[in-house]
Amino acid sequence: MPKNAEEESVTVNHRWGMVADLDRCTGCEACVVACRAENNIPTVGEAEAARGRAMHWIRIERYWEGEFPNARLRYLPVLCQQCDAAPCEPVCPTYASHHTADGLNAQVYNRCIGTRYCANACPYTVRFFNFFHPVWEKPLHLQLNPDVSVREVGVMEKCTFCVQRIKAASLQARAEGRELRDGEVKPACVQACPSEALVFGDLNDPDSRVARLARSPRGSKLLEEVGTQPKITYLARLSWSDDEENR
Amino acid sequence: MERRDFIKLSALTAGAAGLAGCGNPDHQLIRFLPEENLIPGVASWRPSLCPLCAAGCGVLARVMEGDAEVVRDGRTGLLKMGLVKKLEGNPAHPVSRGKLCARGQAAVQLAYHPDRIQQPLKRRGERGAGEFEPVDWDEALGTLAAWLKEVLAGDPSGLAWLSRPLRGGRRALVERFLAAAGASPPVYFELLDESVLRRANRLGFGREQLPTYVLGAANYLLSLNADFLGTWNSPVAQAIGFGEFRQGQPGRRGKFVQVETRVSQTGANADEWIPIRPGTEGALALALAHVLLNEKLRPAAAAGSAGAHIEGWSQGLPEWTPEKAETLTGIAADRIRRLARELVAHGPAVVIAGGAALAQTNGLATALAVNALNALLGSVGASGPVRFTPQWESTVPALPHRTLRALVQKILSQPDSPVKLLLLYEANPVFATPPAWQVAAALDRVPFLVSFGSFLDETNSRADLVLPDHTFLESWVDDVPESGTEQAVVSLAAPAMRPLHNTRALPDVLLELGRMLGGRVSEALPWGSYEEFLRVRFDALARQVGADPEEFWKRALEQGGWWSENGLVHTAAPQPARATSRLVRYQVAETDGAVEEFPFHFLPYASQAFYDGSTAHLPWLQELPDVLTTVMWGSWVELNPQTAERLGIRQGDMVEVASQHGTLQAPAVLSPGIAPDAVAMPIGQGHRTFTRYASGRGANPIAVLAPLEEPETGALAWAATRVRVRRVGAGRLVLFSGGLSRFPHAEER
Amino acid sequence: MKKTASRINGDLLRPVLETSPRFYRAVALVGAVAALGFVAWGYQVWNGIGVAGIRRPVFWGFYITNFVFWIGISHAGTLISAILRLANAGWRRPVTRCAEAITVFALMIGAMFPLIHLGRPWLAFWLFPIPNERGLWPNFRSPLLWDFFAINTYLLGSLLFLLLPMLPDFALVRDRARGWRRRIYGWLALGWEGTPRQWHRLETAMHIMAILIIPVAVSVHSIVSFDFAMAPVPMWHSTIFAPYFVVGAIFSGIAALILAMALLRKLLHLEEYLQPKHFDNLGKLLLVMSLLWFYFVFAERLTVWYGNDPAEMAVFRATQSGAYAPLFWAMVFCNFLLPMPLLAIQRLRTITGTVIASLAVVVGMWLERFLIIVPSLAHKYLPYSWGTYAPTWVEITITVATFAGMVLLYMLFAKLVPVISVWEFKVGSHRHAMAADARLQTETEPEPAVGEVSA
Numbered sequence A: 001m002p003k004n005a006e007e008e009s010v011t012v013n014h015r016w017g018m019v020a021d022l023d024r025c026t027g028c029e030a031c032v033v034a035c036r037a038e039n040n041i042p043t044v045g046e047a048e049a050a051r052g053r054a055m056h057w058i059r060i061e062r063y064w065e066g067e068f069p070n071a072r073l074r075y076l077p078v079l080c081q082q083c084d085a086a087p088c089e090p091v092c093p094t095y096a097s098h099h100t101a102d103g104l105n106a107q108v109y110n111r112c113i114g115t116r117y118c119a120n121a122c123p124y125t126v127r128f129f130n131f132f133h134p135v136w137e138k139p140l141h142l143q144l145n146p147d148v149s150v151r152e153v154g155v156m157e158k159c160t161f162c163v164q165r166i167k168a169a170s171l172q173a174r175a176e177g178r179e180l181r182d183g184e185v186k187p188a189c190v191q192a193c194p195s196e197a198l199v200f201g202d203l204n205d206p207d208s209r210v211a212r213l214a215r216s217p218r219g220s221k222l223l224e225e226v227g228t229q230p231k232i233t234y235l236a237r238l239s240w241s242d243d244e245e246n247r
Numbered sequence B: 001m002e003r004r005d006f007i008k009l010s011a012l013t014a015g016a017a018g019l020a021g022c023g024n025p026d027h028q029l030i031r032f033l034p035e036e037n038l039i040p041g042v043a044s045w046r047p048s049l050c051p052l053c054a055a056g057c058g059v060l061a062r063v064m065e066g067d068a069e070v071v072r073d074g075r076t077g078l079l080k081m082g083l084v085k086k087l088e089g090n091p092a093h094p095v096s097r098g099k100l101c102a103r104g105q106a107a108v109q110l111a112y113h114p115d116r117i118q119q120p121l122k123r124r125g126e127r128g129a130g131e132f133e134p135v136d137w138d139e140a141l142g143t144l145a146a147w148l149k150e151v152l153a154g155d156p157s158g159l160a161w162l163s164r165p166l167r168g169g170r171r172a173l174v175e176r177f178l179a180a181a182g183a184s185p186p187v188y189f190e191l192l193d194e195s196v197l198r199r200a201n202r203l204g205f206g207r208e209q210l211p212t213y214v215l216g217a218a219n220y221l222l223s224l225n226a227d228f229l230g231t232w233n234s235p236v237a238q239a240i241g242f243g244e245f246r247q248g249q250p251g252r253r254g255k256f257v258q259v260e261t262r263v264s265q266t267g268a269n270a271d272e273w274i275p276i277r278p279g280t281e282g283a284l285a286l287a288l289a290h291v292l293l294n295e296k297l298r299p300a301a302a303a304g305s306a307g308a309h310i311e312g313w314s315q316g317l318p319e320w321t322p323e324k325a326e327t328l329t330g331i332a333a334d335r336i337r338r339l340a341r342e343l344v345a346h347g348p349a350v351v352i353a354g355g356a357a358l359a360q361t362n363g364l365a366t367a368l369a370v371n372a373l374n375a376l377l378g379s380v381g382a383s384g385p386v387r388f389t390p391q392w393e394s395t396v397p398a399l400p401h402r403t404l405r406a407l408v409q410k411i412l413s414q415p416d417s418p419v420k421l422l423l424l425y426e427a428n429p430v431f432a433t434p435p436a437w438q439v440a441a442a443l444d445r446v447p448f449l450v451s452f453g454s455f456l457d458e459t460n461s462r463a464d465l466v467l468p469d470h471t472f473l474e475s476w477v478d479d480v481p482e483s484g485t486e487q488a489v490v491s492l493a494a495p496a497m498r499p500l501h502n503t504r505a506l507p508d509v510l511l512e513l514g515r516m517l518g519g520r521v522s523e524a525l526p527w528g529s530y531e532e533f534l535r536v537r538f539d540a541l542a543r544q545v546g547a548d549p550e551e552f553w554k555r556a557l558e559q560g561g562w563w564s565e566n567g568l569v570h571t572a573a574p575q576p577a578r579a580t581s582r583l584v585r586y587q588v589a590e591t592d593g594a595v596e597e598f599p600f601h602f603l604p605y606a607s608q609a610f611y612d613g614s615t616a617h618l619p620w621l622q623e624l625p626d627v628l629t630t631v632m633w634g635s636w637v638e639l640n641p642q643t644a645e646r647l648g649i650r651q652g653d654m655v656e657v658a659s660q661h662g663t664l665q666a667p668a669v670l671s672p673g674i675a676p677d678a679v680a681m682p683i684g685q686g687h688r689t690f691t692r693y694a695s696g697r698g699a700n701p702i703a704v705l706a707p708l709e710e711p712e713t714g715a716l717a718w719a720a721t722r723v724r725v726r727r728v729g730a731g732r733l734v735l736f737s738g739g740l741s742r743f744p745h746a747e748e749r
Numbered sequence C: 001m002k003k004t005a006s007r008i009n010g011d012l013l014r015p016v017l018e019t020s021p022r023f024y025r026a027v028a029l030v031g032a033v034a035a036l037g038f039v040a041w042g043y044q045v046w047n048g049i050g051v052a053g054i055r056r057p058v059f060w061g062f063y064i065t066n067f068v069f070w071i072g073i074s075h076a077g078t079l080i081s082a083i084l085r086l087a088n089a090g091w092r093r094p095v096t097r098c099a100e101a102i103t104v105f106a107l108m109i110g111a112m113f114p115l116i117h118l119g120r121p122w123l124a125f126w127l128f129p130i131p132n133e134r135g136l137w138p139n140f141r142s143p144l145l146w147d148f149f150a151i152n153t154y155l156l157g158s159l160l161f162l163l164l165p166m167l168p169d170f171a172l173v174r175d176r177a178r179g180w181r182r183r184i185y186g187w188l189a190l191g192w193e194g195t196p197r198q199w200h201r202l203e204t205a206m207h208i209m210a211i212l213i214i215p216v217a218v219s220v221h222s223i224v225s226f227d228f229a230m231a232p233v234p235m236w237h238s239t240i241f242a243p244y245f246v247v248g249a250i251f252s253g254i255a256a257l258i259l260a261m262a263l264l265r266k267l268l269h270l271e272e273y274l275q276p277k278h279f280d281n282l283g284k285l286l287l288v289m290s291l292l293w294f295y296f297v298f299a300e301r302l303t304v305w306y307g308n309d310p311a312e313m314a315v316f317r318a319t320q321s322g323a324y325a326p327l328f329w330a331m332v333f334c335n336f337l338l339p340m341p342l343l344a345i346q347r348l349r350t351i352t353g354t355v356i357a358s359l360a361v362v363v364g365m366w367l368e369r370f371l372i373i374v375p376s377l378a379h380k381y382l383p384y385s386w387g388t389y390a391p392t393w394v395e396i397t398i399t400v401a402t403f404a405g406m407v408l409l410y411m412l413f414a415k416l417v418p419v420i421s422v423w424e425f426k427v428g429s430h431r432h433a434m435a436a437d438a439r440l441q442t443e444t445e446p447e448p449a450v451g452e453v454s455a
């Protein structure tokens, strides 16, 4: 397919990945709102939210440990892990959920017919479904990002690693006849994250910040045991006592 | 001003026919002349300023071409204009450094809110009934001008101003206007006011200003109840610093100790979390100082003027033994000793006190003790993490809570209010003050209320006349941040997009009024537009900096303001430390309500999404799951599980919280992170009227607060009320996490 | 008592040739309920799939439960009759046709659910491998595609299997009917004359079909199980699923068959043809399947419990002792505890006994499908995103309607064709046939069955 080849020539040599440093994440949720704003994620309202239909492509999971006065709380930013072996892909009957040349798990809204099979197969429960036709009460629709298509009823959606930003930056770089610089592509959540807990970049470039961080001894993958080969590395939150050995 | 770009399509009938085909009734026949130099599909980035809290983060607005339905000269039509699509932090801005908080990310919804006031309104129904009818600007301005003339002709002090604390050009303009008119001085109100800390800093460090914490430069962080990563002081700047504090310095990872009564979003990040009895934070600070002094870890003199105000400091605080502190705070004496030693051993250390710690009757003493402790640790000033943003001009509001209460008393002092005309702007005291303050009653006594607000909240909906302001994205904005950076900053931004509705920028309205009033007022306000006024201010600044005004102005508009390159230059002269070396004695904090009858300490807290309630109308924030409880679209009461069990309360049950001053109902959330003898509740919900998204949703904790205050500043002691709690029936929580708040087998993690 | 060929014809063809007003009333009633289902579906298509109770994380609920359930039911007929044919079990003769009919109708109903549950049903055709100008094909790696092929193959096979042996009976009706009936049945009979050559070919065709249809049937429910087993969802991702599902399918299928036969026996007064021994034999089969089913459930649960994988244990607890426990134990009661005595004890294995047991099994197997799907989805790996599920009136209406739909189709079927294969029955009761079939002893007179038909 010449068309695809042409498309992929832009980014084919990249392998996009992310690092989430749990020692930095403050649970501020700037990323959560930033993602909504960037990706035209509909607000479903109280009634639907109460029915488990609220959509947040990235969420901050929180887990308590212990009881007062020793109760501790841990934050865990969870978004699509862009799995290399993505269970959501083979099950999709229409290729709406499929793998791109640069390792993204792409979601082709136009192709999705709403079987919701992918959402069941995703171990991370990061896929969100449009149970009804989304509404933006006028003039809220004027805020919609023209670079991101608006989904319709019956369509699955999820974090895309802000593919529109990747494409834009890649095309820009190509127009200027140069390679993408490390840190040039910033997904909305990464750009917003004040404590820089989220870092994005090209895992194929061993010197990129994300690649270096991903090699950290603090690194691990979420639900690695399921065999999804996620492309997000979580850097463990340290406790002060044992920080010596973790330097 | 948009007159020139108004045209009309010739082929009306043809158009009508064609558009009728689309079956889109509100499709317009008029198409205004498109905005120039917009490339479809290509984004331009325009600087602006986040208006949602006092931090004053600089933002970059992503602007792209689009078709907006607008009103121009009374005609509705389609205008192809630049529309703001997304807000990002302005990387060049010293406060936000390219980042924003969750609220800042949602600020764009202010401009596109479906319930924005779109044109001037005149009250129709009863006061506060919220029934208005549209009027045009000429009539609206005429009415207001007439009232002004009448009031100023009589006793000018009958004119009063009530708004959120203003800074920069808007403040200068408003105060010029009021001064020229001879009106009473402006009242600047916000619930989460920091007068106590400012006053303590003035006494301790000679700076009546909020501190800037350079966390990246610290290695040990002791926070007393300060939600510095969420809502307090300059959260974005502090979160950036926290990232550096934790993982930014190679080979170093700072220790963060949080001392509070309920695990907050910030506290959850602590390496050591220590529960404390509310209002006793000062005792802890004094005991820590006691240890440092008595173990000769630091000389008393090191605290300088900050220590001078604390009784017994020079003697080494003999009475403040850790044992005594233990009886007050509930923190073991040994632990206090250990903390004190760690502060020295693992410095540079910084101690932060904020939020509920200072919202007490003894807040000032607490803040002074913490200041002295910081000074003792050598953490203050260029060397340490505690610094002060050099300011081009002082931005301190005159004791907001005290001045508001004075205004209320003045209004209620006589049968017919001496305040005849009250101008309201971006403050909602009816929602954000305890009932005992009687703000609503006072407003209803004022003969004529004029609001410049953009939304009909509890305060604006009482107005007789509404002259809606532009949103920040549609106006010239400027600011002088009080904290969050070591550089002197004067932010500035031109409108990021054209107005969507038939609104007008407040400063331009004031200038217009000045012209209409003539005389003193118009002489005091000779500028044609706010832009002109700002230009004059920046020319003055340019001269001070020694830059070419033209270049200076252009540069400021490009980068979003002016900031000094190398730290501490061009600053306003610091106010000298108060002459009185009066000693402040630490008092045990007063609380309202007897322990027997009201067994729980009530802790309202600024919510991540709604801050003080002023952002509850933004749907993105309503649907943002609270990070601790995952609640959306509502409010809740946090209870310790053991307490709940004792009271027969289950998660989600509707509970009644009753103080001596009011009761409220909200569903219960059981949280292992709150002390058994305290209940906490987020501020923000419970609006009677505040657009379709916030009206009649949840409950307002402020409505049960006692009117206790910190004596020196008159600041509301909003964390000093005691309550009782009981189950009243089944309730409903809208949770994002339908699952567990723990892993079934924690060891798996 | 004697059954002459003419009496057989009379008894078995009566329902086809004459209709009572009671029948019309019944059809109207059942039809109305079935129609409600379409109303509910229309409502769902118009307003969005959100009117159903599915939600995050339980994205599949009643619809997929019904899908698996009905495909399971379909395993009664064709599979059983094929096995019995090959085993040459004579007692099968009056049973096979009602059985095969169940298969066809259950498949038709079951196959509707993948479409009903789509978010954008108007684009359902993208599921099908239709050549298109964009050169876009569906994803053959997706078990949903395997479903498509498996179900269609099984449906076609079963239709053939059902229709082939009908030819002689259509001819029979043709010869007795007149007017438009005669023309229609004449056309359906495809010119059957009953010549020895035709008889020979029919027998051969039936034999080949019988052999072919068995692996297809087994594959169908194996593939349905793959819809779950292929996804890394706790307690779905299991090697046991394929045989487990096939056994469950045959189990529920036999139960459905027993119920259908009991109904026909009453309504069409076929007491003499569908005799206690038929129920007794099917009862024994049901007993075997019940034991097998329990064995699989036990094996599945034991390995999960012993393996003690945290993710799977969450589901295990939820079903064994948690929110879904009542449903789980109800299922065990319906599928095992209740049927056991009724089917194991000779004295209780009466028509009533087997019918009660079958009713329980049908309910129990529906619960089983639900319990396989929902608790697992509700308890995936990250506890933060656990959830619950409750159906709405839309899902309930559509579910009830499909049962009504099954009854309706069956009534119409029994009205339009003899539900008992007349000629096979006669062959069975013929002495020569008797020799060929020692298992069945009838006290009927020998009669030239074939001649009778072609007369």
Ligand SMILES: Nc1nc2c(c(=O)[nH]1)N[C@H]1C(S)=C(S)[C@@H](COP(=O)(O)OP(=O)(O)OC[C@H]3O[C@@H](n4cnc5c(=O)[nH]c(N)nc54)[C@H](O)[C@@H]3O)O[C@H]1N2
Pocket (backbone or CB within 6 Å): A110, A111, C132, C134, C136
């Ligand atoms: N109202 C209105 N009408 C317009 C326009 C407009 O802006 N507004 N724009 C005009 C222009 S510029 C254009 S190009 C045309 C475009 O008109 P169309 O070519 O109709 O474009 P779409 O409606 O986007 O796509 C057509 C259908 O293809 C389906 N589809 C998507 N993916 C696939 C696939 O993989 N296979 C198959 N078979 N179908 C698929 C979509 O669901 C949709 O139903 O519309 C023209 N008409």
Ligand SMILES: Nc1nc2c(c(=O)[nH]1)N[C@H]1C(S)=C(S)[C@@H](COP(=O)(O)OP(=O)(O)OC[C@H]3O[C@@H](n4cnc5c(=O)[nH]c(N)nc54)[C@H](O)[C@@H]3O)O[C@H]1N2
Pocket (backbone or CB within 6 Å): A148, A149, A150, B040, B066, B067
């Ligand atoms: N998400 C999404 N993106 C798409 C598509 C999609 O289906 N979905 N479709 C793609 C396709 S096929 C196409 S062709 C492009 C179309 O992309 P565009 O060319 O942007 O098409 P429109 O936005 O319909 O029209 C452009 C602008 O022209 C204005 N306009 C209308 N009449 C006139 C006029 O007489 N004079 C002037 N000056 N302006 C006028 C309209 O108000 C509109 O703002 O979009 C592409 N992008």
Ligand code: SF4
Pocket (backbone or CB within 6 Å): A079, A080, A081, A082, A083, A086, A087, A088, A089, A105, A121, A122, A123, A124, A125, A126, A127, A158, A228
């Ligand atoms: S995280 Fe879920 S959605 Fe994302 S690629 Fe993996 S399986 Fe697919």
Ligand code: SF4
Pocket (backbone or CB within 6 Å): A091, A092, A093, A094, A095, A096, A097, A111, A112, A113, A114, A115, A116, A117, A118, A119, A155, A156
């Ligand atoms: S819901 Fe859409 S994306 Fe997911 S499997 Fe079905 S068709 Fe594919």
Ligand code: SF4
Pocket (backbone or CB within 6 Å): A034, A035, A036, A038, A039, A057, A058, A079, A080, A158, A159, A160, A161, A162, A187, A188, A189, A190
């Ligand atoms: S990468 Fe983009 S799409 Fe994914 S969570 Fe972050 S902002 Fe949302």
Ligand code: SF4
Pocket (backbone or CB within 6 Å): A024, A025, A026, A027, A028, A029, A030, A031, A032, A060, A077, A192, A193, A194, A195, A196, A197, A198
């Ligand atoms: S923005 Fe960054 S720090 Fe804040 S919650 Fe998201 S990941 Fe955590």
Ligand code: SF4
Pocket (backbone or CB within 6 Å): B050, B051, B052, B053, B054, B055, B056, B057, B100, B101, B102, B103, B104, B105, B234, B235, B236
């Ligand atoms: S801290 Fe948040 S709300 Fe306050 S100014 Fe900065 S971005 Fe806006």
